[in-house]
Amino acid sequence: MLASALAGFVASAVLIIAIGAQNAFVLRQGLRREHVLPVVLTCALSDLALISAGIAGLGAVLTARPELISAIRWAGAAFLLGYAVLAARRAMRPEVLDPAGKAPATLRATLLTCLALTYLNPHVYLDTVLLLGSVAQQHPHRWLFGLGAAAASLTWFVGLGLGARRLAPVLGRPASWRVLDGSIALVMATLGITLIVQA
Template identity: 65%
Template sequence: MPDVLASALAGLTVSGALIVAIGAQNAFVLRQGLRREHVAVVVFICAASDAVLIGAGVGGLGSVLGHRPELTALLRWGGAAFLLGYAVLAARRVLRPGALRPDDQPRTALRVTVLTCLAFTWLNPHVYVDTLLLLGGIAQQHAHRWAFGAGAVTASFTWFFALGVGAGRLAPLLARTGVWRALDGAVAVLMAATATVLLLDG
C-alpha cells in the first residue's frame, strides 16, 4: 500500500507542476470563469480530456506519437492556426472597450464554447507532450503506474475546478473595463506567442 500511495502522490505532484503553468488552455478556462459562462462544462471537458490522454499515456500510447512525426506536424500547424485566430479575436476585444466586460457581452452559445474548449485541448501539441509523453513516460518507471495515473488525473480535475470556480468568485472584483482590456491583451499575446513557438519548434 505505501508504494501505491507513493506512486499516486508522485502522479499528483508531477501533473500539478505541469498543468499549473500558464498556457492557452488555462487562459481560456480563466476567462470563462471570470465571465461565469458555461464554467462547469468547460472544466469537465478539460479535466475529462486530460484523464483520457493521461490514461492513454500510462497505457503506453506515447510511443506511437513519438514514431509518427506527420501526426505531430499536423497538430502543430492546426494548433498554431487556431491560436492565431483566437489571438486576433482577443486583440479585437481590446480595441473595443465597450465589449470587454462580461455584463456588456452577449453570452456565447454552449455549442461554440464546447468546440472552442475542445480545440484548445486537442489541437495543442503541448498537451500531448505533457500527458502522453512526459506523464506516460514517468508512469512507466513506477511499479504502480495506474496509481501514478490516478494521482495525475486527480491533480488535473482539482486544478481546473479551482481555476474555473475561483475565477468566478473574483469576477465582481474585476468588473472594470481596464481590467478586461489588460486580460484580453495578455490572452492575445499569450496565444500569438504560443502559436509562434509551435511553428518554430517545427
C-alpha cells in the same frame, strides 16, 4: 501504492500549472461565469483520457509517427494565432468587454473552443501523453500514478474555473477586461509563434 498516486499528482500539477492557452480560456470563462462547470469537466476529462492513453502506450505510437505531431503543431499554431486575433479585437473594443452587455456564447461554441484549445495543442501530447505516460511506466502502480495525475488536473481546473469568480469584482470594469484580453492575446500569439518556429 499511495506513493505512486502522490507522484502522479505532483508530476501532473507541475506540468499543468502554467499560463497556457487552455488555462487562459478557463480563467476567462470563470471570470465571465459562463459555462464554467462544463468547461472544467471537459478539461479534466480530456486530461484523464490523455493521461490514460499515455499510460496505455500511445506515447510510443506518437514517437514512431513524428508527422502526426508536426500536423498537430501547424493546426495548433493556426488556431492559437486566430484566437489571439479575436482576443486582441476584444481588448481594443471596450464595449465588447463588458460581460453584462454581451450575450453569452452558446454552450456548443464554448465547448468546441475548449476542445480545440486542448487537442490542437501539441504540448498536451508531449507533456501529458509522452512525458506523464513514460514517467508512469517507471512506477509499480502506473494506473494509480495516472489517477493521481488526473486528480491534480481536476483540482486545478475546478480551482481555476470556480476560483476566478473571486476576481470578478476586480475585473468588473471594461479597462480590466481590456488588460485581461490583451494578456490572453499575447499568450496565444506567443504560443502560436513558438509552435511555428519549432515546426
